[in-house]
Amino acid sequence: MVKIISWNVNGLRAAFNKGFRDRVLEMDADIYCLQEIKAQEDQLAAEMKAFGEYEGFFFPAERKGYSGTAIYTRLPFKTIRRGMGIEKFDIEGRDILLDFGDFLLFNSYFPNGGQGPERLAYKMEYYETVLDWAKAEQKPLLICGDVNTAHKEIDLANPKSNEKNTGFLPCERDWIDRLLAAGFHDTFRMFNQEPQQYSWWDMKTRARDRNVGWRIDYFFANEAMKPFVKDAWIWQHIMGSDHCPIGVEIEIK
Numbered sequence: 001m002v003k004i005i006s007w008n009v010n011g012l013r014a015a016f017n018k019g020f021r022d023r024v025l026e027m028d029a030d031i032y033c034l035q036e037i038k039a040q041e042d043q044l045a046a047e048m049k050a051f052g053e054y055e056g057f058f059f060p061a062e063r064k065g066y067s068g069t070a071i072y073t074r075l076p077f078k079t080i081r082r083g084m085g086i087e088k089f090d091i092e093g094r095d096i097l098l099d100f101g102d103f104l105l106f107n108s109y110f111p112n113g114g115q116g117p118e119r120l121a122y123k124m125e126y127y128e129t130v131l132d133w134a135k136a137e138q139k140p141l142l143i144c145g146d147v148n149t150a151h152k153e154i155d156l157a158n159p160k161s162n163e164k165n166t167g168f169l170p171c172e173r174d175w176i177d178r179l180l181a182a183g184f185h186d187t188f189r190m191f192n193q194e195p196q197q198y199s200w201w202d203m204k205t206r207a208r209d210r211n212v213g214w215r216i217d218y219f220f221a222n223e224a225m226k227p228f229v230k231d232a233w234i235w236q237h238i239m240g241s242d243h244c245p246i247g248v249e250i251e252i253k
Contacts, residue, residue: 001230002075002250003029006107006144006217008200008243012037012070016048018240025052027238029247030075035109035146037068037093059083061093068093069109069145075100084133089126095145102252103140103225106130110147113166120166123148127175135182140225142250143184146200146243147218151176151186154195155215157207167216183223187232187248188215197234203242211236219248228252 005027009015012034024032032054041049041058049056053074059082061067081097083090095108108130111123134143149172153159162168180186188197198213207213221229231249238244 002031002252003027003247004031004033004105004142004144004219004250005029005245005247006033006035006146006219007245008035008109008146008217008241010036010038010241010243012039012044012048012068014038015240020240021047021051023238023240024054024072027235027245027247030073031098031105032072033096033105033107033144034070034072035068035107037070038065039068040064057096057098059093059096062091066092067109069096069107071096071098071105071107073098077101084129086129088122089129094126095130100252103142103228103250104137106134106141106143106145108143108145108147110145110149112148113169113172120169123166124171124175127172131175131179131182134179134184134222137222138224140228140252141222142225142248143220144218144246144248146216147176148216149173149176150214150216155198157196157198157212157214167214179220184220185223185226185229187219187221187229188234188246190226190229191232192234198236199234199246200243208242217243217246219246221248225250 054072079099113120113123150156199217201208201213
């Protein structure tokens with residue numbers, strides 16, 4: 001079995017200061033896909049780049065203190081791709097793709113659609129770029145990360161009051177519909193249909209204390225990967241960020 005975790009850490013250096021290394025060792029996953037690392041690689045201490053059995057691979061944004069992705073793995077992989085070769089996305093360090101031979105792992109920090117119409121358009125263009133690429137991929141593929149959209153009403157605490165807010169707009173939700181229609185599967189919902197299963201909470205309003213949250217972090221498996229997915233979960237009890245870690249377990253023969 002291979003255990004994979006996805007977690008928006010809301011600042012990698014801050015996460016280490018809050019015990020990230022100990023949490024990684026306790027969770028005992030094989031691969032950790034991180035989003036919003038908010039750090040340049042030269043800002044990371046040596047013990048943040050590699051520790052225990054894990055080696056880190058980073059794709060920071062050009063802008064300091066913003067966005068960026070990383071993967072820690074204790075499993076060998078064949079190739080790594082940082083970005084999709086599109087400058088306006090790659091300068092924000094949006095995604096890392098690892099080819100493990102038997103499967104592909106795409107870790108992404110999908111854009112937030114706030115800050116006005118231009119940013120929503122940017123988000124939707126990134127969505128379409130990922131979808132076009134993913135639909136053409138034939139190998140077993142996992143897409144994970146902070147997607148910044150709740151799919152259905154069950155996936156957020158207050159759906160009615162958020163219908164006109166980014167993160168729950170019809171165009172954003174429709175993209176997830178089209179991803180699923182293209183043969184992808186929301187791995188968490190393969191195993192859990194319960195409400196109040198959230199992965200992000202607003203820190204300013206202490207929403208986590210009341211579990212007033214959103215499920216905006218996902219693992220999506222394509223049809224070729226689906227048979228290998230054996231479990232999926234959300235670890236709401238693990239603290240250290242405004243997001244909690246989510247996970248999948250896969251069995252590649």
